[in-house]
Amino acid sequence: MSLHVVPVEGIGEVTVGTDLARLVTEHAELLEGDVVVVTSKIVSKALGLTSRSDRDTVVDQGTDRVVARRGPTRIVRTWSGLTLAAAGVDASNVEVGTVLSLPDDPDDEARAIRHGIAASTGLQVGVVISDTAGRAWRVGQTDIAIGCAGLSPFESFAGREDVHGNALAVTAPAVADEVASAAELASGKLGGLPVVVVRGLPAHLLLQDDGPGAAALVRAEDDDLFGLGSRDAVVAALGGSDGRGFPTDPQATLALVVDLARPNALPVVVAGEVVEITARRDRPDEVLEAGALRQRVESLALAHRLHTTVRVTLA
Incomplete structure (x- = not known):
């Protein structure tokens, strides 16, 4: 050929x-x-x-969600599903002061x-x-x-x-x-x-x-292993995002999430979508660790696209 x-x-x-x-x-x-x-x-x-609007405004209009951000640079998913820098908005080979959208x-x-x-x-x-x-x-x-x-x-x-x-x-x-x-x-x-x-x-x-x-x-969002930048994934998980950008994983379980969260010596029980953490009331170190563990479990569950309710019980 x-x-x-x-x-x-x-x-x-x-x-x-x-x-x-x-x-x-x-x-x-x-x-x-x-x-x-x-x-x-x-x-x-x-x-x-072609538009004479501010470039950032035009990028905002073409953005479904931000994938990664570093300073003024934005990698975004457009409304048509493409992942591009600045939503593909272009200022080259056009009249000065204008930008071009996809x-x-x-x-x-x-x-x-x-x-x-x-x-x-x-x-x-x-x-x-x-x-x-x-x-x-x-x-x-x-x-x-x-x-x-x-x-x-x-x-x-x-x-x-x-x-x-x-x-x-x-x-x-x-x-x-x-x-x-x-x-x-x-x-x-x-x-x-x-x-x-x-x-x-x-x-x-x-x-x-x-x-x-x-x-x-x-690629469908649920199958995209790179739907977020590394730093942006941490921010999304800790910030309680809607989960978009994180891929689904049929092998992920709440038990796996709890194991990844490293519960140390605290008792943890997983029942359905509920994770229950127990700490002794008279042990301030355990109470503090229980709160931190709850945050880790919630963030990791979101990153694995798993729904959960995390409870802390003081015994």
Whole structure:
């Protein structure tokens, strides 16, 4: 297999109301089965998502919840489920004093572009809307798919065997993300080339319908092991948050939570959702430890997404 990744020349400046499907077909020589990668920036410009409001205000509007915060830097989960710095709000390549927000539904915008191309050319192509994102474990950024249509967002290899006969269980290449990254390599960040055509993808990755979109690549909150930054998780647990950002764990029990809380010599009984701690009334050290233990159990239970009532009994 060989891929051809070709930036589209002549796109120019996109303004409010620009028909992106028409813009693509006027400048790109498309073939059946091509994938058109469009940056989120020009999608947002066409939608009129430029704002002169304070940047922090715009970030607040795009934030579902904060994942991690360090000084002025905020990593947030957006209303569409993406985890991005500053909710993806961008101040580059726009008029000074303005910022640009991401589309509310990037998959819907990808579908609209795909349908527009099909209507004018009769061609079935895939469409990816790309944006730049950091990686929690690595320095630097890469482009990812925040919207897609007509393309499998990922390919599951579960149930297949590798060349040594080992069964694969969880391998699932994020096809749409890889396409977005390839497009960014070809276009570059500074070349003013917001549309790229990717040609040569295997036919089974191209869909006749729109498909599930890039939303299928967003990990559910309950399964996200990195839903909070390290310091932010401590703050959330001690602050009595609503539990969002902490993953569920089917193996977690209140007995495990109590063990993690290190009860030392204090008697602790777990009955259903109730944890009862007993301390001797005439032992101030035990009374103090019982209060501290109660706080640890409550915080650890919240971090494990377990409901509990913790009681302290003075004997």
